[in-house]
Amino acid sequence: MKKLSLRQQKALTGYLFSLPFIIGFIFFFLAPFIQALIFSLHRLVIVRGGYELVFTKWENYRYALTVDTKFVPTFVETFLRMLLDVPAIILFSFFAAILLNHKFRGRLLARSIFFLPVILGSGVVLALEQTDYMRTMMEQSANAFGSFMSGPALTNFLMQLKIPYQLMTYVINVVDRVPEIIRASGIQILIFLAGLQSISGSLYEAAKVEGASGWQSFWLITLPIMSPIILANVVYSIIDSFLAANNELVVYIRSTAFGGAGFGIGTAMGVMYFGAVAVVLAVVVAIMSRFVFYQE
Amino acid sequence: MLLTKERRQAFSYRSSQFSISVFRFVLIVGISYIILFPVLTKISSSFMPMRDLGDQTVNWIPKHPTLDNYRLAIEVMNFPKVFLNSLFLSFLVAFLQLVSSTVVGYGLARFEFRGRNLILAAAIFTLVVPPQMMMVPLYLNWRFFNLYGLLPNGGLNLMGSYWPFLLTAVTGTGLRNGLYILVMRQFFSGMPKNLEEAAYVDGAGPLKTFIRIMLPSATPSMVIVFLFGFVWQWNDSFLTTLYLDSNFLPVALSNLSRSLAAYLEMTDVQYFSLIVNAGSMLMIAPLLLMYAVLQQYFVESIERTGLVG
Structure with a gap:
């Protein structure tokens, strides 16, 4: 066997390390994902030892959107709630992280209380x-x-x-x-706090020497450096609110798929849900990344 | 004159510092109160007997504290069994997720190869797709498991076993696994390069370098990933009811008032609320305990965890 160059060796090692995920992604994610897209266009019948698909074209989507009376209102409500919550969560967690980044007595206790929702805030x-x-x-x-x-x-x-x-x-x-x-903000506070701590103190000192006020150094130092982290947190909050276990739409899709209406319609609802999540994320990232400042 | 001006300045500086710290203190106490309120309610009402509920003078601290609520919750939920089931599953899943995300994160962070960014994008993609969308295909695939025709026969029925959890955890595609891969990758990207090179020069292979050199310094990130994996599995009722059965803590808890009604052959919203609160305490107590032990990793060493790079 020909001996590999160092570079090829490294690449091979990289593949080997990532192999578990590549396999898992193909079999346990990509395949079911594509299947879900296919299922949403079919009626699914369970037969002995397997299942059969009957092609119905857009029937499932039509049913979900026009016949089902609860889907559209729940869908709209979930999205409105997300639009309402995410800005508030970001503002609050940014503010809380700044608060917790101060040096004061009892800081460790305050931090452990603020992160407590990470443990208790789900399920x-x-x-x-x-x-x-x-x-x-x-x-x-x-x-x-x-x-x-x-x-x-x-x-x-x-x-x-x-x-x-x-x-x-x-x-x-x-x-x-x-x-x-407040209870949905645990992880966001954690991420913001980690970001704040990565800003080197010498920047603020230099600004102070130049005569900048605390307010100015917040707008000119903290905010630009934190902007990628704000974007990451916005994306995380959106995903988190979509996946929350107490999200009404999630509960409804689930009860549709496994009770009554059938697998195909439930999956079609799921596909539409995913489509909407993807659109929201794409729009948010496209708008926000114009304002994001990257160092280097 | 000069002296008094200086003094005045010093005084105004001190007083503004003082008012800031008062303001901060009030805010922190207020927010902590909002966060702790539901926990305190649970603790208080889980020890409260029925007769204190009607007593107007009893507000937070029960006059006749009792353990009966806990006793009943333990019995009706079949607590020892569901607790052990949940504990075992959560530990197993969290551990395997930790292993897979550490390995994959390291591979993505420290080696250059074609398709690396694609794999990273795939990890992010797994986070964005709601599991509800793939619920039906996943269900059918585990029910008639043959890896899309790679295995012969009509397929195995893996429903009701731990296999779906094990296989997805080992391959980094479990619940929120993409997030853990990102966290570990972010951490390893921040490690100095020459650390590894020194090990290679000394003749250590990639695996040995990974285990001996990289892993020990990754402990804080690994603790956080493990904790998150454990907590999310512990709280998850979606996948456990989909793949397994109702003999797990979150499911038993969410059915508690229904089982109570069947067990006691009556319904009483107030009384049941006390018992459900006792049940909730039983569910969150292990998490609180774990958090208390591991919280120093959260509060002290965030800067070292590589959550932000």
Whole structure:
């Protein structure tokens, strides 16, 4: 056998290391992905020892969009909620990361509390919480914060500020969802904090010597350096909100596929869902990457 | 005159520092309260007996704390069994995901080869596709498993076994596995090149270099990947109900009020809420314990984890 050059050897090692994922991607991801696209155009019948496909063209899509009464409203609602939540999550987690990056006593404790939602913020426990009787009761009795921050008091306050109506409804909606937003921000805070810590302190010192205020160095140093991380976090938050276990659309697609309406229609819904996710991500990345600043 | 001006400046500096720290303190306490509120509610109500619920003077701390809620939750959920099942599965999956994402991440970070960026893009792609879209094909493929005709016969039925989890974890295509590959790749990309070259010069092969030189310094990232893998598997009810059965903790918990109604032959929203809260505590307690042990990796050494490169 001919001896490989060092470069070829390295390339081969690289392939060997990545091989598990290449195999897995082809068999457990790409193949089912393509199959899903095919299934969405078929009616699927389970027969003895396997299944058969009956080609129905766009029938499944037509059914999901025009016959099914719950799919379109749930779809729209899920997307609106995502549009509402993601900016709030990004703003909050950026702010929280800056807060946690300060040096103060009890910082470690504060950090471990802020990251706690990473552990608790997903799955069944969260879903149970939302309908829990005890929680609503305790919230009513203990939440002076809630009554001050939401409802008529806040609306009046915002009215007096004379801010535009749309912005006002947005703020009110967000404030209503403050606990959800804070609890969806764990990983984003973690990522932002890691980014903030990677900025070298000498940049700020130089800016200070040049007479820049803290405000200026935030806009001219922190924000540009953090911009790729903001983009990454926006993408992560969008994906996270789409995949959340308590996402109504997800639950609905699932119950459609395995109960009643059939595999084909459920898969067609899933394909449309994926299409919409892809479009949203592409648009967001295209718009945001114009503002992203890369070092080097 | 000069002195007083300086003094005044020093004073205004100190007072602004002071007001900033007060502001910060209030904010942090407020946010912590919002985060901890559901946990505190759970702890409080899981120890609360029914008679304290009607008592107006009882708010947070039960007057007659009881373990009955836990006892009932443990019995109705069949807790020892589902707990061990979940623990075993989550450990196994997290460990295998850790191995595969470390290996693949290293390969993608440190070797130049054609198609490398394509593989990276594929890893990101796996994150973007909602598993619900592929639910049906996945179900059918594990039900009639023959690797798309590579295996003979009509195919094996792998439903109800751990195989779907094992195979996807080993090949880095499990639940959110793409994310872990990215994290590990990001970490290894940041390691100095000459570390490896020194090992090669000393005659160590790539595998030996990987295990002896690279892995020890990757511990913080690996801990985080393991923790995430464990937590997501522990909380996941989507794939466990799809591939396996309901004998796992998240499923047992989400069915708890229904099983309670069958077991006690009655329905009482308030009473059931107490027991479900006890059940939730049983589910999150191991996570909290793990987090308490491993949290130093989160809070102290984020800069070393390579989450951001």
